[in-house]
Amino acid sequence: MLKVNKLTDYAVVVLCDLLRGDRLRSAADLATSSGVPLPTVSKILKQLARTGILQSARGVNGGYGFARPPAGISMAEVIEALEGPIAVTGCVEESGECCEFVHQCPMSGHWNAVNVAIRKSLDEVRLIDMLPEARFMDPEDLTRVIAERHAAAMQA
Amino acid sequence: MLKVNKLTDYAVVVLCDLLRGDRLRSAADLATSSGVPLPTVSKILKQLARTGILQSARGVNGGYGFARPPAGISMAEVIEALEGPIAVTGCVEESGECCEFVHQCPMSGHWNAVNVAIRKSLDEVRLIDMLPEARFMDPEDLTRVIAERHAAAMQA
DNA sequence: CAGAAACTGTACTGTTTTAGTCCTGTTTGT
DNA sequence: ACAAACAGGACTAAAACAGTACAGTTTCTG
Ligand code: FES
Ligand code: FES
Numbered sequence: 300m301l302k303v304n305k306l307t308d309y310a311v312v313v314l315c316d317l318l319r320g321d322r323l324r325s326a327a328d329l330a331t332s333s334g335v336p337l338p339t340v341s342k343i344l345k346q347l348a349r350t351g352i353l354q355s356a357r358g359v360n361g362g363y364g365f366a367r368p369p370a371g372i373s374m375a376e377v378i379e380a381l382e383g384p385i386a387v388t389g390c391v392e393e394s395g396e397c398c399e400f401v402h403q404c405p406m407s408g409h410w411n412a413v414n415v416a417i418r419k420s421l422d423e424v425r426l427i428d429m430l431p432e433a434r435f436m437d438p439e440d441l442t443r444v445i446a447e448r449h450a451a452a453m454q455a
Numbered sequence: 456m457l458k459v460n461k462l463t464d465y466a467v468v469v470l471c472d473l474l475r476g477d478r479l480r481s482a483a484d485l486a487t488s489s490g491v492p493l494p495t496v497s498k499i500l501k502q503l504a505r506t507g508i509l510q511s512a513r514g515v516n517g518g519y520g521f522a523r524p525p526a527g528i529s530m531a532e533v534i535e536a537l538e539g540p541i542a543v544t545g546c547v548e549e550s551g552e553c554c555e556f557v558h559q560c561p562m563s564g565h566w567n568a569v570n571v572a573i574r575k576s577l578d579e580v581r582l583i584d585m586l587p588e589a590r591f592m593d594p595e596d597l598t599r600v601i602a603e604r605h606a607a608a609m610q611a
Numbered sequence: 612c613a614g615a616a617a618c619t620g621t622a623c624t625g626t627t628t629t630a631g632t633c634c635t636g637t638t639t640g641t
Numbered sequence: 642a643c644a645a646a647c648a649g650g651a652c653t654a655a656a657a658c659a660g661t662a663c664a665g666t667t668t669c670t671g
Contacts (some may be wrong), residue, residue: 301459301534301573303543303566305630311565325646338632345648358639361646374569378457387459409467409585410459413530416580417457420572429565461659481617494661501619514668517617 307381309335310343311429314377317353318369318430321451323362343381350380364452370442374429375421385418386410463537465491466499467585470533473509474525474586477607479518499537506536520608526598530585531577541574542566 316333330337347353354366388410472489486493503509510522544566
C-alpha cells in the first residue's frame with residue numbers, strides 16, 4: 300500500500316494550519332484549531348523543528364513558525380523529516396542495513412531506480428500544493444500570499 | 456520511511472529469476488534458484504497469477520510464466536499486485552475509507568497530488584529495469600532479449 | 612486408473628511496528 | 642516566583658506483518 304506514517308499525515312494538516320496564520324503558534328493552539336490531539340501535535344512539531352523546517356521559541360508567548368519561506372518546502376522534506384530517508388527497501392546503496400550476502404546478493408541495489416523515481420516526484424510536490432485553496436488559486440498568487448504571511452510572522 | 460512490503464521485495468527477486476529463464480518454472484524450482492523459502496515464493500506467485508501478471512499451469516510439469524510480454528510490465532503493476540492500490544494515506548478520493556467528517560474534514564483529498572506523482576513515477580520504471588544486467592546493457596537490446604525468451608516460453 | 616507433481620485458498624501465530632500517551636526537565640516572559 | 646511553552650525520552654496497547662502450515666484441486670504419466 301506504500302503507506303505514509305499517520306504522524307506524517309497529521310503533520311500536513313498541522314502545517315497547513317500553520318500556513319494560514321501569520322505569527323508564532325503554540326502547540327496547544329494548533330491542536331485546538333486542527334483537531335489533532337495535543338500530545339501528537341507536540342510530537343510532530345518537535346520533530347519538524349529538529350530537522351529545520353520549523354523554528355521554535357520557548358517560554359511565555361513562544362511557539363512554532365516556519366524556519367524559512369514555506370513556498371520552498373517540498374513534500375519530500377516533510378516526509379523525510381518525520382520518517383527518515385526515503386527508501387522503499389532496506390537494501391539501498393546508501394543505507395548500510397543489507398543482508399549478510401551483500402557481495403553476491405541478487406537484489407543488491409535493485410530498488411534504487413524506484414527510490415530515485417519516487418524521491419524525484421516528491422521533490423516536485425510543494426507543501427503549499429497540499430492546501431485546499433491551492434486547487435482554486437493561481438499558483439503564483441498562492442506563492443505570493445504565503446510569502447507575505449511568512450514575512451509578517453518573521454517581523455512579529 | 457515509505458517502505459514497501461517485504462513480500463514485494465522478494466517478488467522482484469523471484470520475477471527477475473523468472474525473467475532469466477525461457478520456460479515454465481515451478482515454485483519449488485524458483486525457490487531453490489532464488490534462495491527465498493518455498494512457502495513464501497508460493498504465496499508471491501499465487502498472488503501475481505491472481506492479478507494477471509503471471510499465468511499458471513497445474514499438474515505435473517506445471518509452473519508459472521509471464522502472462523504477457525514482460526517488457527511491458529511496470530513496477531507500479533508489481534507493487535499494486537502485492538499491496539493493493541497505491542495510496543499513501545487512507546483518505547484518498549477513490550478509497551472509501553475516510554474519517555467520519557468527510558464533508559468538512561480539513562485534509563480530505565490533500566494527499567492526492569502526492570499519490571498521483573508517485574504513481575506516475577512508478578509507471579515509468581519497468582520490471583526489467585530491475586535486472587542487474589539492465590545497468591550494463593543497451594535498453595533496446597535488453598528488451599529484445601527478454602522478448603525472445605518470452606516467445607520461447609510461450610511456445611514450449 | 613492410481614499416484615505424484617503442482618497449483619489454490621485460507622487460516623494461524625509469534626514478532627515487529629506503530630500510535631498514542633505521559634512524565635520530567637529546561638527556557639523565558641511577567 | 643510563577644506560569645507558559647518547548648525538549649527529550651520512556652512506556653504500553655493495538656495493529657500490521659512475515660512466515661508457516663494444511664487441506665483441497667487439477668493434470669500428467671505409467
Ligand atoms: S539485501 Fe542488500 S545486499 Fe542482500
Ligand atoms: S480523513 Fe478522509 S475525509 Fe477526513
